[in-house]
Amino acid sequence: MARIGNKKKQRFVKPIKVKKQSEVDHVTGEKIPKSFVFSRGKLPGPLKQLQMDLRKLMLPYTALNLKEKKRNNLKDYLNVAGPMGVTHFLMLSKTETAPYLRVARTPQGPTLTFKIQEYSLAVEIAQSQLRPRCPKDLFKNPPLIVLSGFGTGDQHLKLATIMFQNIFPAIDINTVKLSTCQRIVLLNYNKDTKLIDFRHYSIRLQPVGVTRRLRKFVQNHQVPDLRSLQDVSDFVTKAGYGSESEADDEAATVTLASDLGRVNQASTKSAVKLQEIGPRLTLQLIKVEEGLCSGGIIFNEYGGEKKQDNKSDKKKAQEVASSEDEDEDMNEDESEGQEVDDED
Amino acid sequence: MTDVGNAVELVRGAKRRKKMGSRNNKRPRMMGGSGNKVKIDKKMKKLFQKRAREYNSDDDDDDGEKAPRVKKESKILVRSHEEEVGDEEFSEGEEERKDVNADVELSEDDENGEIQPGITKFTEGCRAFRAAFMSILKKNISDETLGPILSANKKLVAEKLAEEEAERKVKGEARKAKQLVGEKGHVKPATYLDSHEKFLIGVATKGVVKLFNAVNKAQHAQKGLNPSRTKDAKAINKRRKEAFFSELGKPTLSATNSNAKLNTSGGAADTEGPAWAPLRDNYMLTNSKLKDWDKMPDNMMTAAEDNGRVLEDSSSDEDD
Numbered sequence: 001m002a003r004i005g006n007k008k009k010q011r012f013v014k015p016i017k018v019k020k021q022s023e024v025d026h027v028t029g030e031k032i033p034k035s036f037v038f039s040r041g042k043l044p045g046p047l048k049q050l051q052m053d054l055r056k057l058m059l060p061y062t063a064l065n066l067k068e069k070k071r072n073n074l075k076d077y078l079n080v081a082g083p084m085g086v087t088h089f090l091m092l093s094k095t096e097t098a099p100y101l102r103v104a105r106t107p108q109g110p111t112l113t114f115k116i117q118e119y120s121l122a123v124e125i126a127q128s129q130l131r132p133r134c135p136k137d138l139f140k141n142p143p144l145i146v147l148s149g150f151g152t153g154d155q156h157l158k159l160a161t162i163m164f165q166n167i168f169p170a171i172d173i174n175t176v177k178l179s180t181c182q183r184i185v186l187l188n189y190n191k192d193t194k195l196i197d198f199r200h201y202s203i204r205l206q207p208v209g210v211t212r213r214l215r216k217f218v219q220n221h222q223v224p225d226l227r228s229l230q231d232v233s234d235f236v237t238k239a240g241y242g243s244e245s246e247a248d249d250e251a252a253t254v255t256l257a258s259d260l261g262r263v264n265q266a267s268t269k270s271a272v273k274l275q276e277i278g279p280r281l282t283l284q285l286i287k288v289e290e291g292l293c294s295g296g297i298i299f300n301e302y303g304g305e306k307k308q309d310n311k312s313d314k315k316k317a318q319e320v321a322s323s324e325d326e327d328e329d330m331n332e333d334e335s336e337g338q339e340v341d342d343e344d
Numbered sequence: 345m346t347d348v349g350n351a352v353e354l355v356r357g358a359k360r361r362k363k364m365g366s367r368n369n370k371r372p373r374m375m376g377g378s379g380n381k382v383k384i385d386k387k388m389k390k391l392f393q394k395r396a397r398e399y400n401s402d403d404d405d406d407d408g409e410k411a412p413r414v415k416k417e418s419k420i421l422v423r424s425h426e427e428e429v430g431d432e433e434f435s436e437g438e439e440e441r442k443d444v445n446a447d448v449e450l451s452e453d454d455e456n457g458e459i460q461p462g463i464t465k466f467t468e469g470c471r472a473f474r475a476a477f478m479s480i481l482k483k484n485i486s487d488e489t490l491g492p493i494l495s496a497n498k499k500l501v502a503e504k505l506a507e508e509e510a511e512r513k514v515k516g517e518a519r520k521a522k523q524l525v526g527e528k529g530h531v532k533p534a535t536y537l538d539s540h541e542k543f544l545i546g547v548a549t550k551g552v553v554k555l556f557n558a559v560n561k562a563q564h565a566q567k568g569l570n571p572s573r574t575k576d577a578k579a580i581n582k583r584r585k586e587a588f589f590s591e592l593g594k595p596t597l598s599a600t601n602s603n604a605k606l607n608t609s610g611g612a613a614d615t616e617g618p619a620w621a622p623l624r625d626n627y628m629l630t631n632s633k634l635k636d637w638d639k640m641p642d643n644m645m646t647a648a649e650d651n652g653r654v655l656e657d658s659s660s661d662e663d664d
Binding site: 046047094096098116120121128129144148173178181184186197203253254255273 | 544
């Protein structure tokens, strides 16, 4: 009896180690940005899909399976965000007029509000393609981000630039492995229409000057079909179809520093090919707020440029009422955000 | 009349008997292969016959109640007048039928012979039914959406149906409207690449190429040095150190410098302080980057203009 008791005492329970993701990038010393993508209010089916697509886009530093409840308010997310090291919120909401996307920095803001003019889901993009591409480790690394046309000198655009630059971890070009650069997010600002095109592509590298046949042979490890050939040398020398002209585009070729995969050798030229993954968004920046869905309005598309040091709640409420009467949901959230501020 | 009927019946009976006989002859043939296997005792045969009789007699009773019908041969002569009249007709009809269906009948069961007149009877019933049915079909029905309704409260039913229809319509419209609102902004992409998409892909490609070239340039120096080997790692470190000190020597990044190169992700913080992150004043402060975003110098914007894009990478300013 006693022995058994002893045994029980001696039993060693291995402490459960919580594997912590490194909060700080060891090379650049910068905090790795993490994000939450969630919805405010009830979303219809396609928008839910879009939310899922955005989560996938934000991988790996995002909560892919974030569970939301109806009664969750912004403060709940904010409370979780602190200990988890979440730095950005992407909030989807919907009104009668249009769906909206808000990108906010936590915990203090600022918040950019985009009106989603048009959107297509990743599934539809894949359906529209002849050969949709999705390698296994496509979402294992954060995407690169390319911002184009944002340098018009507007303050709000500058802010948007910084916001989007910091939404993904920075890259150190001395240590980065090119094999981790699999995806790219493009934001293209159109000056005339004031719309931002949001695209998501996968990056593929192909050696230049190698026939398709050889490339496939190296890639697939399969015995090639030589029935139609007279001699084995034909397999190497005979040109393939005319699709090689695309790869000859000089602007899209790079010289690699190291080997990448089986086909892309270092010191040979490779062509960069992009294929869209989706989702596809057309955004319009309509509002910039100082706080997290609250605070003074820095920029308003409809009301023109407002004074930046507009702090009084009364004035702000008036502004909101005058300029944003269509956007009920946002007003709701704003009041919510104010509540948070008050309680704090 | 009775005589004639009887005579007819007699003829019929004879015929029938004949037919029965022929059928009996056929019977073994019909049994065919199974005839050898099934051996019936006399006893059993008697039993079966008895049972059959009983069964038939039952039938007879039912028939008598239900409708006039031809009985067994043994009862033919004792039958009532009405029945005979009926039978006369049947027999005529039956004969016609028989000519046609002679072959079929041969292979049929014992019982068939007796039921057959019943079928003829049914045909007559059919006639009446047909007449009734035709009269219904001939009726002209006013063209209504509801079609013929037999119930008296036709109006009420019609109203109800119309109401339902309207309700459904309203509901459907509401659902449609809701769906339309939900789908707002949702666009199915085209299967081809239009010029705008091509342009966007071009822009993105340019960005990728720029980054890859920069990476190549930066990492080319380290080429041949394996960071896992201590000797090479030392060499790399030495180079980095040099680059770092040279970076320290510069007070700030000049605008022209940042123009020429890719922009840094750090934005304002990067351009004001030293390039290496821990040397900055606001190192690892949560919201450091966006605190004074509007006081950022203009060089970053000019860079964006020059490049047409701002590519993110961290320490492109170091040259090693």
